[in-house]
Amino acid sequence: MDALSKIFDDIHLNQSEYIYLKAKNNWAFQYHDQGAIIAYVIMQGQCILHLDQKTIALEAGDLILIPSGQKHLCTASKNQVFNDALNITSLFNEKRHKTIELQSDEKPQHQECLILAIRGHIDSIMAKPLFNALPQYMHIQHILSSTAPEWLQIGLQFLAVEAHQIRPGRDKILDHLVSILFIECVRDYIAQLRDSKNWLNALSHPELSNALAVIHGQPEQVWTVESLAEQCCMSRSKFANLFTQMIGETPLAYLQQHRLRLASQHLRQGQFSIQQIAHKVGYSSETAFSQTFKRTFDLTPSQYRQQFQSKLKIQ
Template identity: 30%
Template sequence: MDVLSDVLAAMRAGQPYAGRSTCRAPWGVRFPAGDAACCHIVMRGGCSLIPLEGEPVNLSVGDILFTGPQHAHTLADQPGSAAVDFRPDYNEGYSVAELNIPGPGAATEMLCVCYTFDLARPHPLLATLPPLIHLPARVGDNGPLRATIDMLGNELHQPRSGTDAILPALIDMLLMYVLRAWLDGSDHSPGWATALNDPTIAIALHRIHRQPEYPWTVAELATQAGVSRATFAKRFTTAVGQPPLTYLTWWRMTTAARMLHRSDATVQSIAERCGYGSEYAFAKAFKREYRVPPGQYRRLRSHSRTVPSHIQAER
């Protein structure tokens, strides 16, 4: 089990969407502080990112900008230009209609990809993501990421047979490569960048994600990681933000909720997969976390794209 891939799968809600834009100065586009993270790539020209707080960030050809959920921002040819609201049509699936803003000035072409995350039960990784991740273009830098951008741009520019199947994989690849670049360039301050780059913590996370049904103890996880119990508990809690067994329970319940929503597995089989010996014990733990029994949660989620507010997990 690849922990980062598993975490992203658990965080996502609904389908991502992507599109191309061609804007001629003067122009501006406002992105609201919703539950979506956005990735902007400048293909031609240049522009400025204007956050709600802080100084504008100038973007040039090849620059990549990732903005996390709940971070409103504006892209414009320059600060002060009039802006329109970004309102994608979710019914269009993975690709939205191209955004074109006419004007007398220079043109800027961009790719925009947005990922909707489930903020009712956010993974701790989201809390450690910076509001902005700016990856400037550098010759010869991060070839796989650049290749993914080229393929995504081609599919959006000239959709062909198979595009609907290809786009989801490319969109996921783009997000993964951006997060990899952030993780690799992190200053290793406490947080998930440390957790995934620290072999001691990464081994324990791998074990938890691979076998959530196993009756893990702190001592056994420490043995797997090759350090003392006290050292492991302290390092894990500092990096992940939760003690080992608290995170284990959190991940079990997250796995259970995902299986209830995305599979037809019985409640008993989900209970066993998540380390509970009886359906009763599992239902009690699940209701404590989500405030409704597993069966009711499944029925409510089947009729809603996001988790209704009254069944959001306790935080």
Template identity: 30%
Template sequence: MDLLRDHLARARAGGAVFARTVAEPPWGLRLAGTIQLSLHTVVRGRGWLWFGADGPGRTVELVPGEVTLVRGGTDHYIGHEPGTDCLEPDEFRARHATDGEPDSPAATVFLCGAYRFSGDIGNGLLTALPQVLTLQAAVGDPLRDVIALLSHELAHPEPGQPTVLDRLLDVLLVLAIRNDFRHNPNAPRWYHASTDPRLSPALQAIHENPSHPWTVPELAAISRLSRAAFARTFHEALDQTPMQYLTDWRMTLARDHLRTGELGIADIAHSVGYTSPYAFTTAFRRHHNQPPTTWRQQESAHNAQPQPHNTRPH
């Protein structure tokens, strides 16, 4: 069990969306902040990315061989130059070709992707990322091969393309998150702890089987440490006890189950390690100050509220 893979597998809400575009200047595209995670890469030419409808503040140049991820929350813009007029996605697609090869040497060929995440696990991954993250692919870096394969796949549709694109996007996302988390002191504690050979076996066991009635001695034995040494090392790395981490992870899984509405309380209780619905409800109430049924009702009511027009997904 790879903890990053586990988080990504549980966080993905569905297949990603990707498009290849050929655009000649002037061109500009607005992307709504409701897109949870956008991915941009230029195959030929160059472009610019910025925030702010009233004009560019911070700008990021998009050049071949790099991949830029943008976390949602704020609208962002890409264009042939900073501050150019930007169209809504539907109008942009109608005006610019989405496939084929460029006829003009001034044309830019670029790829845009959009990921959807679900639940608290997905939100946890997103909030750990910076607003903008750019990956640079040196000569010989496999990242360049992934980008080239993406561009070729989008330009030459064949049977099975959605599956191929989904897998390639997963590769890009893993490379980006791994690159950022490895060097980011604010990366989730579980990521750095998962690379510690003293803690990795216990964390993998918890994630692989969260319903098991784990104890500190049992987790310590898996990690080949004494109980005291394991508890101390775990707390130093994750700022909580092993049992607190286990409970938090179970509650995270429970909230995502409650949010989807696919399982009843008894099934959720069993899946996250509680012997009865009553035991689960007691633990959930202690953790959230309300029973799971109330939490689910409030979450459903919140999600049913209409979104403001200016933040509607495109």
């Protein structure tokens, strides 16, 4: 399996949900950071997305994708004269697959806007390297026109059909469609990258991608700089220098961070003992694993698992 495919396996993009937002006049809604991928398709009208002090003008036919689901605000116009912005975070669970009416009597009046909001759940800890390499948002214009990428047109057509019909297997199809949408957006972004030191470029690098594929695909193996260099048919020094230059950290530092993120995923899933997890992520000693894990997460593996389980009970 290639490195990018393994990355998407690791982040567990699933449980896609969507709602339609039908807005009139000087409306506004907000979304709070939930560690989920958020995308908006503007079906009709126009609006302004406010993200980290940036304002992005959106119009009919636009798609905007926020990989990390970072907190944001969407308004009818730049003139923020509204009192309260509806928090739509919980609506994905409460009113999924439904149309939400957003209306305001405040002036100025605006053209009706129809927005398809899509949320895809992910493992945000495993996705951290991907989020760090991607921009805050990806804005694709005119996705409903004939000039849009063919994959996008087909994907949205399927999404529109499945979103309006209750058929067996619909949720699974929607999950796959959202995954394809995100993967294709990432691939398009990689193709346009000019920064050779971006982690995403390393995933498709003719030599380094082999090392990243085995790190993500076989983390339990006893990897050394030499053995990783052999996977890339490079000398140890050339490999180490190129890896550090492109990734921003040494091969063994990157390997350790990936192993610990993977361990955190296993601990949250609760299927294996701590000793089993230690071996699964490449540690022969449970003690060494626990000590290294605590240095990164400030909790022992047992404490980390207990804290996560306590949060689940509260929810």
